[in-house]
Every structure is written in structure tokens, then in C-alpha cells.
Amino acid sequence: MTSTMDSKTGAAGGAKSGPRVRFAPSPTGYLHVGGARTALFNWFFARHEGGTMILRIEDTDAERNKPELVEGILEGLRWLGIEWDEGPYHQSERTELYRAAAQKCLDNGSAYLCYCAAERYAGGDHAEEEGAGGKVRRVVRCACRDGKPTSAEGQPGVRFKVPLGGTTRFQDAVFGAREFSNEEIEDFVLLRSPRGEETAGQPTYQLAAVVDDIAMRITHVIRGADHISNTPKQVLLYGALGAEPPVFAHLPLILGADRTRLSKRHGATSVTSYRDEGFLPEAFRNFLALLGWSAGGDQEFLRTSELIGKFSLEHVLRTNGVFDRAKLEWFNTQYLQKLPIEELLPEVEAELKRSKLWKEEWASGAGHEWFAKTVDLLRPRVRLLPDFSSWSRAFFSDEFSYNEAAREKFWKKEPRLPEFLGQLAGALEALAEWNHDACEHALRGVAEAAGVKAGVLINATRVAIVGEAVAPPLFESMLALGRERVTGRLRAALPAVQESCKA
Numbered sequence: 150m151t152s153t154m155d156s157k158t159g160a161a162g163g164a165k166s167g168p169r170v171r172f173a174p175s176p177t178g179y180l181h182v183g184g185a186r187t188a189l190f191n192w193f194f195a196r197h198e199g200g201t202m203i204l205r206i207e208d209t210d211a212e213r214n215k216p217e218l219v220e221g222i223l224e225g226l227r228w229l230g231i232e233w234d235e236g237p238y239h240q241s242e243r244t245e246l247y248r249a250a251a252q253k254c255l256d257n258g259s260a261y262l263c264y265c266a267a268e269r270y271a272g273g274d275h276a277e278e279e280g281a282g283g284k285v286r287r288v289v290r291c292a293c294r295d296g297k298p299t300s301a302e303g304q305p306g307v308r309f310k311v312p313l314g315g316t317t318r319f320q321d322a323v324f325g326a327r328e329f330s331n332e333e334i335e336d337f338v339l340l341r342s343p344r345g346e347e348t349a350g351q352p353t354y355q356l357a358a359v360v361d362d363i364a365m366r367i368t369h370v371i372r373g374a375d376h377i378s379n380t381p382k383q384v385l386l387y388g389a390l391g392a393e394p395p396v397f398a399h400l401p402l403i404l405g406a407d408r409t410r411l412s413k414r415h416g417a418t419s420v421t422s423y424r425d426e427g428f429l430p431e432a433f434r435n436f437l438a439l440l441g442w443s444a445g446g447d448q449e450f451l452r453t454s455e456l457i458g459k460f461s462l463e464h465v466l467r468t469n470g471v472f473d474r475a476k477l478e479w480f481n482t483q484y485l486q487k488l489p490i491e492e493l494l495p496e497v498e499a500e501l502k503r504s505k506l507w508k509e510e511w512a513s514g515a516g517h518e519w520f521a522k523t524v525d526l527l528r529p530r531v532r533l534l535p536d537f538s539s540w541s542r543a544f545f546s547d548e549f550s551y552n553e554a555a556r557e558k559f560w561k562k563e564p565r566l567p568e569f570l571g572q573l574a575g576a577l578e579a580l581a582e583w584n585h586d587a588c589e590h591a592l593r594g595v596a597e598a599a600g601v602k603a604g605v606l607i608n609a610t611r612v613a614i615v616g617e618a619v620a621p622p623l624f625e626s627m628l629a630l631g632r633e634r635v636t637g638r639l640r641a642a643l644p645a646v647q648e649s650c651k652a
């Protein structure tokens with residue numbers, strides 16, 4: 150991920166042919182689900198087409214941007230496994246380029262100096278009038294456009310001169326032909342008029358995005374449908390700067406379960422919060438991919454390599470995607486169960502490191518083999534990565550506690566349970582061989598002699614050796630733990646079992 154562009158001149162380098170796309174977040178917040186989906190689709194497209202993905206930080210609005218948020222956005226992208234080829238470029242370092250472009254528009258008559266205070270246009274260059282059918286939206290053309298400034302004090306801003314008649318069209322790769330009446334497009338600002346020292350001559354998003362998309366030779370602009378209304382302005386700007394517009398592909402919106410646009414009201418929307426909860430990045434990618442795209446057919450479980458292989462803009466949907474948390478969880482369990490074990494192990498290792506349960510001996514050799522087998526045993530019951538350190542803790546640590554509900558359910562019923570568990574420990578110690586059938590035979594033998602159902606002993610033993618009622622099959626758990634641990638834990642549990650029996 151290296152810069153191959155001169156950040157001051159904007160001359161794009163890069164040897165690859167093929168399309169060039171960009172993900173262009175503004176550091177006004179964290180990387181949210183919608184932004185992540187946009188980044189992902191750009192990346193799928195670039196990888197599918199053998200093209201280049203550029204990361205561009207759109208930080209021209211000094212008042213709204215927080216530089217410290219950039220690192221969080223990069224962290225979210227890295228967690229998602231999105232690898233950009235160029236950048237990150239920072240628009241804040243390229244101001245001269247935007248000023249030169251605004252000057253070019255002034256010189257060729259497609260822009261004008263505007264002396265009006267910014268406040269006059271706050272909320273958009275629109276006015277509303279009472280008409281026969283209610284409120285009518287009307288675009289206000291600034292008086293400065295006709296060389297009649299309302300005031301000529303201070304430094305002016307620069308506005309684009311939208312043609313007075315006609316339409317502006319573009320062909321959207323997803324939504325088809327789009328046409329906007331120029332009457333509906335305000336004379337948008339290219340360079341702001343000063344609002345104090347810091348904002349003097351500050352380029353707007355419209356200007357900076359187009360100048361960069363030209364300089365970076367962007368061929369496809371893939372972004373959220375909330376940007377459709379910006380596109381006619383940008384198309385006009387391309388024309389004024391003498392450049393061909395790229396292909397635009399707008400992605401449908403992402404809605405919450407109540408069918409309103411996804412926002413914080415719907416719960417977590419930051420990508421890193423899903424990482425912190427313990428989702429697998431590939432499951433998250435698969436889930437996001439299907440929010441607004443479909444491979445056709447009903448296959449949903451698609452590994453990232455398959456998504457890249459199948460991705461095309463033609464299959465981006467026009468219907469809005471609905472963020473369904475239950476579906477995301479379903480994807481996570483699917484990946485936990487189906488990934489080749491060697492691909493899952495690093496994730497579990499990272500989880501155990503976070504919870505300080507990791508032992509270096511599991512990194513290689515026999516220790517690694519044991520680790521792989523144990524994770525394989527546990528994974529059908531795991532929903533999120535932290536489950537490996539919570540309910541499966543006893544597989545990785547000797548320090549665990551007995552689940553209260555499990556104790557209540559399985560240790561209380563049979564008053565002679567401590568006696569039987571002691572006998573089981575003895576029988577297991579005496580086994581000539583330590584394997585599944587031998588363990589089962591030993592347990593059934595003790596149950597029969599005691600006159601209790603095997604199930605009673607199985608459940609009680611499970612709580613004693615792993616602390617939980619819900620855990621992998623008992624005899625496989627015994628093998629994973631090893632004889633010494635199992636018999637040691639059975640004996641160590643006796644006082645607690647006794648206490649439960651008496652209660």
C-alpha cells in the first residue's frame with residue numbers, strides 16, 4: 150500500500166492497466182457499515198477486473214473533519230481485509246490543485262466570483278415559495294453571477310455557473326439513464342468564501358472530488374446512492390474542466406430492520422464494533438456483499454475469492470438492502486463451522502491472546518495439533534470468537550468456574566453423586582488405554598454398579614470437567630483434556646458437588 154502519486158501535483162503513477170476506482174471517506178466519523186460496503190464493492194470490482202483501488206481521504210472541510218479519525222477508518226478497512234493499491238492520499242495536502250481548477254473555471258467562464266456571505270446560502274441555494282400546490286422549490290441564482298455583487302468586501306468565494314436551460318444527463322451503471330433539469334441545480338460552490346482565516350478559499354467536496362477523480366484517472370465512481378444528487382453537478386464540472394466523466398455506479402441504500410435508513414438508532418454501525426464483538430472478517434464481507442448485490446441463484450455462502458470471481462456491476466441491485474443482524478450471525482456461524490481449520494486457527498489464537506489464555510506451546514508441533522483438534526471440537530457450538538474464551542475456557546485454562554445453572558440442574562438431583570464421581574475418577578485412572586470407547590465403558594460401568602442412568606453421570610461429569618452444561622460430547626471432551634486433567638478435575642470438583650447435593 151504505497152503512494153504512487155505526487156500528492157502536490159496530483160500526477161497519477163501506477164503501472165497497472167485496467168480500471169481505477171477509489172474509496173474516498175471523509176474523516177467525520179468511524180468507518181460505518183455503509184462506507185464499508187462501498188469500500189468492499191470498489192475492492193471486489195478492482196480485483197475482479199485486475200484494476201487499481203485508490204484510497205483517498207476527503208478532508209478538505211477543516212471544521213468537520215477530525216484527523217484522528219483517519220486511523221480508525223484505516224483500521225476498519227484493514228480488519229475487513231481490503232487492500233488498496235495507492236494512497237491514502239489526503240485532499241488537505243492538495244489544495245493548490247483545486248484552486249488551480251477553480252481558476253480554470255473562472256478563466257473559461259464556467260464559474261464566477263461570489264461575494265455573498267456564506268450564511269446567505271446555508272442550507273443550500275434553494276428558496277421555497279408558496280405556490281398553488283403548496284411549497285415550491287426554486288433555485289436562487291446569485292446576483293454575483295450577473296456581475297452585480299451584493300457586496301464587494303473581503304475575499305470572494307467561487308461558484309459554478311450552471312447553464313440556465315437544458316438538462317444534465319449521465320448513464321448510471323446501476324440505476325440506468327439519469328436526467329436532471331439544470332433549473333434544479335444550484336450554482337454550487339467550488340471555493341468557499343472566507344469564514345475566518347482557516348476556511349479562506351477552502352475547496353468544497355464537489356470540486357476536490359472531481360479534480361482528484363480526473364488527476365487520479367478514476368474510471369469508475371462506485372459510491373452510495375445518497376450521492377446521486379451530486380452527480381449532475383460533477384458531470385457539469387467535468388465538462389468545464391475539459392474531461393470525460395467516469396462511469397458512475399451508485400449502490401442502493403442500506404436500511405435497518407424497520408426499513409428506515411441505517412443509523413445509530415439501529416444499534417452498532419461502526420465496523421470495528423463488529424470486530425470487537427468477535428465476528429470473522431470473511432463472514433462480515435460475505436454478509437455485506439449481499440447488501441445490494443446478488444450473484445444470481447440462491448447461493449449465499451460465498452467465500453471472498455468467489456465474491457471477487459463473480460462480482461460485476463450488472464448484478465448490483467436497485468432495491469435497498471436491509472441490515473439483518475440475525476443474518477450476520479448466521480453467516481458467522483457458517484464460517485466458524487465451514488472454514489478450513491487452519492484458516493480459523495489464527496482468529497482463535499488472536500482471541501485467546503486477547504483473553505490472556507494463549508500458550509505458545511500451541512503454535513507448533515504436537516501442541517498445534519492438539520489446538521487444531523480442540524478448536525474443531527468446539528466450533529460447532531461457537532457463535533462469536535469470544536465464546537472460545539468464555540464458555541470454552543476450561544479447554545484452554547485450568548482456571549474456570551462452574552456455571553451456576555448447570556450446577557443446579559445436574560449436581561443437585563443425586564445425593565450420592567460425589568461418591569460416583571470419585572469412583573469414576575478411579576475407573577478412569579485404571580484404564581489401560583485412554584480412548585473414547587474405554588472412557589465410555591468406564592463411565593457406563595460405574596453408572597450400572599451405582600444403579601443410576603448413564604445420563605446422570607454424563608451430565609454431572611461434564612459440569613465437573615468443563616464447568617458448563619452445554620459443551621461438546623463428553624468423551625471427546627475427555628480426550629481433548631487428557632486423562633490427568635479429567636481425573637484431577639473430577640476429584641477437585643467433589644467438595645463443590647457435595648455442597649450442591651446438600652443445598
Ligand code: GLU
Pocket residue numbers: 173174175207358371372376
Ligand atoms: N467523501 C465522500 C463521502 O464520504 C465520498 C463521496 C464520493 O465517493 O464521491 O461520502
